[in-house]
Amino acid sequence: MSGHGRARRWAVVAALVAVLLALPALVGALPAEDADVPAAELRAAAVASAGVAFSGYAVSAGGLSLPVSEQLPGVADLLSDRTAMRVWWRGPDEHRVDVVGAAGETGVHTDPGGTWTWEFESATARRDAPAALALPAPPDLVPAALGRRLLSEATDDELSRIGARRVAGRDALGLRLVPAAPAASVARVDVWVDGGTGLPLAVEVVADGATVPALDTRFLDVDLATPPAGVVAFTPPAEARVLPGEDTGGLLREAADRELSPVRLPAELAGLARRAVDGAPATVGLYGSGVTLLAVAPLPGRLAAGLRSTLAAAPGAVRDGSGTRITAGPLGLVLVEPPRSGAYLLVGTVTPDALAEAAATLTGAPS
Amino acid sequence: MIGVELRKTFGRPRTWTTIAVLNALPVLVAVLLRITDLAPRPGEGPPFLSAVLTNGQLYPLAALAIVLPLFLPIAVAVVSGDAVAGEAQAGTLRYLLARPVGRTRLLVAKLVAVLAFVLVTVVVVAAVGYLVGTLLFDAQPVAAGTSVSGTSLTAEQLAGRTLLAIGYVAVSMLGVAAFGLFFSTLTDSPLAAALGALAVLVTSSLLLTLDAASPIAPYLPTRYWLAFVDLFRDPVLWRDVVRGLALQGVYVGVLLTAAWANFTTKDVTS
Missing domain, CATH: 2.50.20.10 (Lipoprotein localisation LolA/LolB/LppX)
Structure with missing residues (x-):
């Protein structure tokens, strides 16, 4: 067979591969139609x-x-x-x-x-x-x-x-x-x-x-x-x-009832106002609005101990006077243990500074 | 031509030895499960293996899942890699082509023989799996079983989906066969061709475990191999099954065209 035929045959293969490779990109590049909606x-x-x-x-x-x-x-x-x-x-x-x-x-x-x-x-x-x-x-x-x-x-x-x-x-x-x-x-x-x-x-x-x-x-x-x-x-x-179902609310109530002198949650934490949550016990606080939220919840002793050691071992954890703090993307988490009270978990989509300020407010330490 | 190739493939003792060896592993696993009664926890080990202790009719699927990642592709790679290179190494390719048949037709005949081997192998593994499963484990003839989604499947539904899964696994092997056949036209060594096809599979399986390779993951030949599990969801999740079929079709099309381009113009000296 001639070299010409060989080249033609391989050209067919190359063209087939090129078309197949280009297909996903072509489909992906289909333009989207915008509409004038405010x-x-x-x-x-x-x-x-x-x-x-x-x-x-x-x-x-x-x-x-x-x-x-x-x-x-x-x-x-x-x-x-x-x-x-x-x-x-x-x-x-x-x-x-x-x-x-x-x-x-x-x-x-x-x-x-x-x-x-x-x-x-x-x-x-x-x-x-x-x-x-x-x-x-x-x-x-x-x-x-x-x-x-x-x-x-x-x-x-x-x-x-x-x-x-x-x-x-x-x-x-x-x-x-x-x-x-x-x-x-x-x-x-x-x-x-x-x-x-x-x-x-x-x-x-x-x-x-x-x-x-x-x-x-x-x-x-x-x-x-x-x-x-x-x-x-x-x-x-x-x-x-x-x-049987899991009872998250019951777990929170159990934790709250067990503590002798629960921390009184303030009306505002780190500049975020407290909001009402239907069905949540009074010891659980939710602050902020929209995508900027901060939740405060009491933790039963055994959960707190486990979390404390996990947090201490986590890379990037920051420990200061008010608690152990970590962040993952926009999510911040801090475990605070105010004197003469149980452990509290603060978690939310707030900056590390706001998280530290909230933890300090709860423990009564100067922020 | 096709008949000649089919007879050649299935007339060889080594074809049947390969199929027998392929069946040894699922049978061994079944015997061990029967003796120890230690099924893997659901979600661990090969798919469906955890369920066979309660329903032996699922064992064909478990058997296929056991051989699918390694044993089955090795067998297909060896047989397909041997297709053309084996003739060249034995010195018979010259005489084969001296007959008045086109090289394209020879290639097609070789491909059909390899496909027949894939199909027979998969069906035999499933059939032996069914025999072993119903002999060693409790079969549930009436209440057939539970889908992955937690709904009940009738015996007919289960049988139908098992047949679909067997077909899907066979199609999944076509990509391997096409790689083996293409490499087989490149080299005169059947071993090199089979190892080449296996190298592609190992590369593909390894890349699938890397997050960094996720942009190319949908195009890797082994990406949708496990999608036969999706046939047992309720409703059936066709998405990956359809993609898997299309992907194998693309690989077979491209590699056969390449094999044809190479083989029809190749200087055959041995």
Whole structure:
């Protein structure tokens, strides 16, 4: 055969490879259509989108490594790992979120009476009643739910428009939230909102001084048809172990009742005003608003001891007169042990300075 | 031509020895599980292995999951790497091409033979797994089982999804076969061709464990191999299965075109 034929044949191969390599880039470069929607209107549409039914596939990537993998493995994984989620959403109190792993999954099925949490790895099903206070769970990381939550208390002067982008094959309008509170440790939150329905499709949270998002959650597929009720509902299979629910509120009350002289929580901490939380015991305080929040909670002695040693061993922990402090992205955490009182945990999206000031206020030390 | 190649592949004792060796590991694992009753905790070890103690009908899947990461690709790489280079090394490629058949047709026939080997191997592993599973463990003929999502699957659903999974695993091996066949046209040494295909797989598996490689992860040949687990979610998660099929198709297409470009113009001296 001639050298000419050989060259032609290899040219066919090269052209095929080039076309295949260029395809993903071409699809990715499809332009998104922006719409002339003011920021305040876009926020209103996003916040009102809880009733929009959809199903989809979302991926969240967290860069928050908290040294609580022993005490709260679920929370630590959620905030530091890549989490793939399947979502079926019929409404605010009827939805299902499956966290999909390589060889298993954890499904959270929510109905008006509470939630079922199915874990394939341990073949267990847990029933929880709706709780005012609960640990972060996979449904909280669904872009639509997280976007609504982060935008819910944003004021108009904190918001701006940042163009449009394609998310999950749909035109998503960008909305940037820059918190106004001086204590804020979040530099900005970018929410990409579906123009037609107001559904937040992607959320990026960037910490102060960081370039990559501390939390990035986005839909890869989204379908706006209402998923069937049978997919969302859950009945524990016969061979599953059914576990009683976790009672976070009870744990907090137990801790609070045990202390003889609880610290009286001030009306303001680190310049943030205290806010009321329905269903929370009086010993738990929540301060701030929007994406700048600081929570104060009493800890039972055994939890405090464990956390104290974990924090002391954590890289980057700062120990001063008021307590041991660590930060992970925008999240700060400090364990304070005021004299003649139990231990308190302060955690929130506030700057290290604000955290230290709050800890000093609680312990009565000069800040 | 295709018939000749098929007869050649399955007429060789070493083909059947390879398949027998492939089955030895799942059988050994099943016997050990039966004796010790120590199933891995769910979520640990190969997928589905934890469930076989209560439902032996799942053992075909566990058997495939056991051989999928290493044994099966090695066997496919050896057989596909041997396809053309083996003839060259034995000195028979010259005579093969002296017959009035096109080189493209020879390549296609070789490919079909390798595909048939992949399919037969996967089916035999699943069949032996089923036999071993139903003989050694409790089978649940009526209430078939629970999906990964915690819903009940009927026996028909379970059987159907198992068949799909067997097919998916077979397709997943096509990329390996294509790499082996392409390398087989590059060299006269079947060993070099098989090792080349294995080197690609080891590279791919290693890169998948690195976060830094995540931008190229969707294009790595082993990326979607475990997606057969998604067939047992309820509803089935087709996303990765579809991507896995498409990715294998792309690899097979590109590598076969490259093998054709190389082989049809190659100077055959041995």
